[in-house]
Amino acid sequence: MPAIDNPPSSHLSRRTFVTAALAGAASLSGCVSVPRPVPMLVSTATPVDIMYGPLIDEGYEVPLVPIDKIDPRFLRQEVPDPTGEAPGTIVIDTSQHFLYLVGRGGRALRYGVGLGRAGFEWSGRAVVARKAKWPKWFPPEEMIERQPELEKYRPEYDKVSGEWRGGMEPGIMNPLGARALYLYENGKDTLYRIHGSPEWWTIGRSVSSGCVRMINQDVIDLYDRVPIDTPVLVTSGLRVV
Secondary structure (H helix, E strand, C coil): CCCECCCCCCCCCCCCCCCHHHHCHHHHCCCCCCCCCCCCCCHHHCCHHHHCCCEEECCEEECCCCHHHCCHHHCCEEEECCCCCCCCCEEEECCCCEEEEECCCCEEEEEECEEECCCCCCCEEEEEEEEEECCCEECCHHHHHHCHHHHHHCCEEECCCCEEECCECCCCCCCCCCEEEEEEECCEEEEEEEEEECCHHHCCCEEECCCEEEEHHHHHHHHHHCCCCCEEEEECCCCCC
């Protein structure tokens, strides 16, 4: 679901960008562009039940995922690369609910994802401009309008301290999950994220408010593989048998 850990101003809608004043120093401070490494695809060496087993991450307990209740297609696995993109690129195929991390030698690491329902889709090219572990979640104003129960998480700007107040604290039930990758286009925040989710049963479905959601174990794995400035392509043009 579109949301950021620097809350948007009240006039922004889902399909607009955060201005440079909001997304500038506060959003990108400490982010340094580095040469983008080509990912090594080694996840398949780990048994699936271990990949999705319980773990302690940054002090938070991540429960096991009942893999027997998930279509095996949506579990993390190395596959032939169907994208034609350069190694190191993230490609999200909205027609199949797959996210690919392109590797060497015509191979890719594939993850199952949950996507936005009708009316909340997004497509195009972007880059990962920010990364966060266990981010705080601030629902956008239009989401609060649709779901009044989120009012308690409404962000408020404290003029004295210069900080945003409110939001949902990090944790296993936080909608952004264990990790968030923030997608920017032409230097501006798209408000769309690749993020974790405690709702493993939504993987392979279109139920969210637009963002790309992953099983927490998967987003932790992806986060560690991709640096800042990783290119991202969101498309419905792939056809995978």
